[in-house]
Amino acid sequence: MSITSDLIRGHTETIILAHLDKRDSYGYQINKDIQQKTGGAYELKEATLYSAFRRLESADYIRSYWGDQDTGARRRYYSITTIGRALLEQNKEDWEVAKKLIDSLL
Amino acid sequence: MKESIKDHVAQLFASAPKTRRSWELQDEICANLCERYDDLIAEGEEPYAAYQKVINGIGDADELIATLNERDVLNPRWEQSQRQKSAILVSVAVMLYILSLVPVIIMQNAYSTVIMFIITAAATGLLVYNGASKPKYEKADQTMVEEFKQWTQDKGKSRSITGAIHSTIWSVAVMLYLILGLALNLWHPGWIIFPLTAVVGQLINMIRVYREGDDR
Numbered sequence: 001m002s003i004t005s006d007l008i009r010g011h012t013e014t015i016i017l018a019h020l021d022k023r024d025s026y027g028y029q030i031n032k033d034i035q036q037k038t039g040g041a042y043e044l045k046e047a048t049l050y051s052a053f054r055r056l057e058s059a060d061y062i063r064s065y066w067g068d069q070d071t072g073a074r075r076r077y078y079s080i081t082t083i084g085r086a087l088l089e090q091n092k093e094d095w096e097v098a099k100k101l102i103d104s105l106l
Numbered sequence: 107m108k109e110s111i112k113d114h115v116a117q118l119f120a121s122a123p124k125t126r127r128s129w130e131l132q133d134e135i136c137a138n139l140c141e142r143y144d145d146l147i148a149e150g151e152e153p154y155a156a157y158q159k160v161i162n163g164i165g166d167a168d169e170l171i172a173t174l175n176e177r178d179v180l181n182p183r184w185e186q187s188q189r190q191k192s193a194i195l196v197s198v199a200v201m202l203y204i205l206s207l208v209p210v211i212i213m214q215n216a217y218s219t220v221i222m223f224i225i226t227a228a229a230t231g232l233l234v235y236n237g238a239s240k241p242k243y244e245k246a247d248q249t250m251v252e253e254f255k256q257w258t259q260d261k262g263k264s265r266s267i268t269g270a271i272h273s274t275i276w277s278v279a280v281m282l283y284l285i286l287g288l289a290l291n292l293w294h295p296g297w298i299i300f301p302l303t304a305v306v307g308q309l310i311n312m313i314r315v316y317r318e319g320d321d322r
Binding site: 026027028031032043045046047048050051054074075076 | 130134135139141142163164167
């Protein structure tokens with residue numbers, strides 16, 4: 001998993017944006033979702049996830065808020081912003097272009 | 107076992123600055139790790155195995171901690187430039203307030219009053235912008251004193267913004283009334299502007315209270 005995880009790590013931000021585009025979420029939920037979707041093949045490290053959160057939030061692509069929890073521990077939820085959505089679309093396009101390019105070269 | 111998770115995270119954060127952002131991130135990571143631990147236990151994992159999986163899933167936290175420190179290192183320079191910008195805005199605003207009386211003295215007619223209000227509105231606008239773009243006060247530590255300082259600044263800021271907004275809309279209202287009256291002789295229906303402005307002012311208050319409730 002070492003080579004592929006390096007390749008995928010560059011797309012962490014886009015993956016997060018794509019997840020938040022569908023609905024607001026919190027850290028662990030995104031992790032769980034990725035594990036389920038990839039059938040356990042890819043595991044996103046917490047440190048990578050949180051670094052991405054901070055980068056995205058400081059550039060205003062996402063914003064965060066504290067959710068209400070009855071169990072007493074409050075969760076930090078993230079939601080995507082308008083420019084976050086624009087970035088997501090841009091990144092998706094870039095990925096399509098890159099995919100075609102590399103496929104044609106290999 | 108969950109205590110061990112919290113201890114482990116606390117250890118990772120040992121070299122992190124003691125700021126609110128740091129504590130919040132630590133809380134968030136702990137909460138998420140604990141939830142993951144619960145899920146693993148529910149799937150039938152042994153406590154220690156689950157603990158190991160959770161810890162191994164963290165990855166390299168050094169970069170994350172480094173970014174927490176980064177902001178504070180760059181802070182003094184950034185704060186300095188913010189302070190200078192703020193000083194310029196305030197000086198220009200005060201200058202405009204003083205200059206706004208010049209047309210009244212020189213021209214001595216009704217339009218000069220209108221010009222005076224236009225200049226006053228511009229000055230007030232600058233002050234509102236200045237107040238709104240002040241950097242947030244970051245708590246130095248978790249003590250009650252710092253929490254209180256931050257709360258005071260937030261309250262003060264919102265109150266000064268509201269005050270500035272209100273004085274702006276009232277200046278605009280008077281200006282519009284004078285224009286309607288002097289230029290169009292509409293003194294009679296024109297007075298409606300004032301009750302309208304009062305309503306707008308209340309709406310703004312409502313919006314502020316609603317938004318402040320949301321921030322909680």
